[in-house]
Amino acid sequence: MNSTIKIPSCLLLAAVLAGCGEESSVNVKEAPLPPIQGVFIDSPVAGLTYNSPSVTNGKTDSNGQFDYFRGEAITFSIGELTFPSVAASNVVTPLSVFSTDTVFHPAVINSLRLLQSLDVDGDTSNGITISDAAAQAAVMELAQGQTPAEFFASDDFDEKVNQWLANAGGANTSLVSADTAIMHFVDFIFEQYNSTQPLAFTPADFTGTIYNPVVKGAKASIEMWQFTPSEEGASTGSFTKLVDGNETLVGSYEFQFGNRVLVLTTSEGDTPSKHYLISRSHNTVNNTFSVCSTNDAAQLATLVLSCDNNDDAYNNILAFDEQQAQNELVKLSELAEQTGIALNEEFDTDTDTFFSSSYKSLSDEQGSGPLYFKSGGSAIINELGQLVLEGDRFTIGNTLPGKESSPSDTTGVGIYNLSEGFTISFDVISHNGAGSLSLYVDNNTTSQSNSVHADASKFYGKSIDETNLPVGQRFSYTYIPGQDVNTGTELTHPDARGILSADIKNSYFQIRTDSAALLVIDNLKIETVATDVPEVEPPVEPPIDPPATGEIPTVELPYTNDFTTVTGDIFSVDYQKIVDSQGNEVPMFSKTGGSVTVVENGLELDGGRFTLGNTTAGVETSENDTNSTGVFDLSRPYQVVMDIVSASDPEGDNKFQIYVDNNTSSSSKSMHGGESRFFNELINDLVVGETLVVPENSLPRTLFYNCVPRQAVK
Structure with a gap:
């Protein structure tokens, strides 16, 4: 059997999700799977x-x-020295341990x-x-x-x-x-x-003439190299540098550092000389590389780090055909003339690279995170090097992408100083004429009020149509300090949203389309007036006062969770934590059975169940319970909302169930009796691509949720 459900994001007011069958075999235990x-x-x-x-x-x-076993978190240690917990997988490295x-x-x-x-x-x-x-x-x-x-x-x-x-x-x-x-x-x-480093060269491309548009002094020109591999596709061979058709330099080459560094070796007399070309960025659409060039004798890792820590000057390019080299030469001249541009993005890469720190990072600080971060959905870069947004959102320049913005924020955590105004613009390639486009400052949620700027954080929000976003033209929005983000000088207009706080000098952007929209853009540009950006001061989390013995601190509603942005183990206190009645920190999420896995487009339940907000996850609930151990106050009506990404049940008789104050697969094992199971629908009745809204419920307790699948559920 193979019944599956995928949930990308949930507005869970206090629920645990599960795909379940009926209770006819509640006392039957299956033999454990081999590890x-x-x-x-x-x-x-x-x-x-x-x-x-x-x-x-x-x-x-x-x-x-x-x-x-699949879905488990695992913790490695050496005596007292303990590594962070990590989702178990067939290969674990320090990269995965530290996310x-x-x-x-x-x-x-x-x-x-x-x-x-x-x-x-x-x-x-x-x-x-x-x-x-x-x-x-x-x-x-x-x-x-x-x-x-x-x-x-x-x-x-x-x-x-x-x-x-x-x-x-x-x-x-x-x-x-x-x-x-x-x-x-x-x-x-x-x-x-065969794991190459990010931005790695492809050795097979280095055959025949390679073109090198480069800026030296105030002049841009194209140099040429002739590469002859030792055998087809080999990572070693010989090279010749050509100037006006004449050989000026000859030697051997080798790719090193996971194919990210091209080492050119020449000999003058008995003394070999090495020159390094290090990939700095890769345009996957046109297959060109921006490179760092050095003769430094430092260790190779130090040279690569130095290249990463410097802004990409884009003044030394490797191209593999003459016409593209001429195009790059024009770009070198144009870029040299531009001033005041905080970001110039052509999207000439692939999706995975685009959302990685190897493409563009937040700063030149060692280990800095990626400039772009998916805050919802699955934005992609198409084969033409254009950004496709279809019910997606992502942030630009957010140094704390894993932390949701809120109205209580008092400081900025971005890399742009927008206090003196800004312009954001892009080419509109195509759209479906439906849904809406929203642009935010210092807000990585879908609610415009969740920001230090309150409602003004959503500085643009309009329908996607030919009036607002004419195809083939350039969209541009300019913010002038002191004016309303929506109505300009008309500060008291009924549609006014507010003014961005001039005190915030560390900002980031979020671009979002709703679920009805399909928008394709290119050549995104951000221009700022202010260029001085102070260092980001991480917000200080207020200390959690220890509760009185027997008292469980509640978690405020609404509670939201977007599983598409998760990079760590959701079943650990490092991801989200709550506090039990003794003041101990415990995970918000606890797995209670089967396979529960975070995948690229959501949370996958494959015969799995988990609880949300239970402070005593290791203790089974029963019909004799008199007190709840949950952190949510659900004494008032509430809803559970989630997007269904995929659902599969070939047998057609398995169900998706949600329980409250029950971490078992039997609805009677709860202080609420059979009423603990308040959602019980066939998996095949779930509508893929739509938002599931579980009708409001009301139980006068401080509660937690449980999902129980009797069959495979995703």
């Missing part, structure tokens, strides 16, 4: 302790392998250095083995309020680890260098998994 084997790699790491809901104090074997796509994230670098330094024989080429002595010696001294992820990224990581490293049974008495650690990891995943 899946995953591997933890820097090289394969043996001797790591791991814990999950199904395994206690497991150890990775000589091949770095561990047992897990990042860049090897240059400080926590990733330090974890690689630690693992390689602990190897008992000091030879990481044959794998990494951590001795029992490491577990005895390892110490993790967290500052007050510091998380494990923050510990690994801290400036004093070296000092704290080197205090005990010599007693840990490894071959090193101090941490190996960052360059050594990064190079080993990059080379290993490339050689063993």
Whole structure:
């Protein structure tokens, strides 16, 4: 059987979702499935302790392998030193542990250095083995309020680890260098998994004449290189540099660092000389690369990091045909003349790269996150290098994309200073003449009031039609400080929304289309008047007062959750936390059975069930309960709202069910009796692509929700 449901986002006022069958076999237990084997790699790491809901104090074997079940969170540790929990999968690396796509994230670098330094024989080429002595010696001294992820990224990581490293049974008495650690990891995943680095070159493209539009001084010109691979598609070969058809430089080449660096070697006498071309950005539509060029003798990882940390000057391009090289030469001249442009986006890349930090990052700070972040839906870049929005939204320049904006915000968390005005513009390629387009400042939700600017945060919101967005023309909006975002100088007009706060000098944008819309745009540009952007001061979370014994702090409604933006383990306190009656922090979400997995377009339930807001997830509810253990006050009427992305039930008799104050699959096991199950519909009756609204309900308790599937549900 294969009945599936996918839920991308939920407005859950206090509900737990599940796909369920009937209760006829409630006492029948199926044999447990065999565990899946995953591997933890820097090289394969043996001797790591791991814990999950199904395994206690497991150890990775000589091949770095561990047992897990789908949907579980798993935590790796070395004695007292504990890594952040991560969703278990067939391959776990420090990249997944720290939820990042860049090897240059400080926590990733330090974890690689630690693992390689602990190897008992000091030879990481044959794998990494951590001795029992490491577990005895390892110490993790967290500052007050510091998380494990923050510990690994801290400036004093070296000092704290080197205090005990010599007693840990490894071959090193101090941490190996960052360059050594990064190079080993990059080379290993490339050689063993063919995992290239972001923005990697394709060696097969480097055959014959390569064109190099470049700016030198005040002049732009095109240089040419002739590449001859040692064999077809090879990563090594010979090259010749041509000027006016004459050979001026000859040598050999090799791709390194996961194919992201092209190393050119020439010999003058007996002394070889190396020159490095490092991919800085990749236009996947025209297949051109912006590159950093250097003769620096520093370690390769340092050179790549230096390239990443500098703004993309876009003044040194590699192109693979002459006409494209001429086009790039024109662009070089045009870009040199532009001033006051905060962002110029042509969307000439693919979707995955676009939403990664390797494409454009928030800042030049090491490990900085991606400039663009999906805040809802699944925006894509089409094959023509255009942005397609179909019921999607994304933010530009938000340094805290995982935190929802709210009316209580007092500071900005963006990278643009809009206090003196701005202009945002783009080309309208096509649309379906339906739905609406909304543009926001300092708001990553769908409610215009959820911002430090209140309703003014939604500075543009109109129907998508030929009047507002004529196809083939350029849309442009300019904000003038002191004027209403919607009505301009008419501040008292009935349609006025308000004025953006001039005190906020760290802002970000959100672009959104509703579910009825299909809009394709290109050549997005943001221009600002102010250029001085102060450093972002992260908002300080107010301390949670410990409750009186027996009292559970409530979570305010409405409660929303968009699973399409999740990057971590939803079943951990690192994702969302609540506080139980003893003042302990526990996860907001708890899995109670089957498979519950975050996928790209939502939350997938495959025979799975989970609770939301239950402070005692490990205790089964029963008909004898007299008090609720939930965090939501549902004593007034409420609704549960969610989008149904997909639903499949070939047998046709399985159901999707929602319970309240019940974490079992039997509706009677609750203080509410059979009424605890307040939604019970066939999976095939759910309408894919529409929003499910569960009718309002009212139960006079502080509650939690449970989803129970008897069959496979997504």
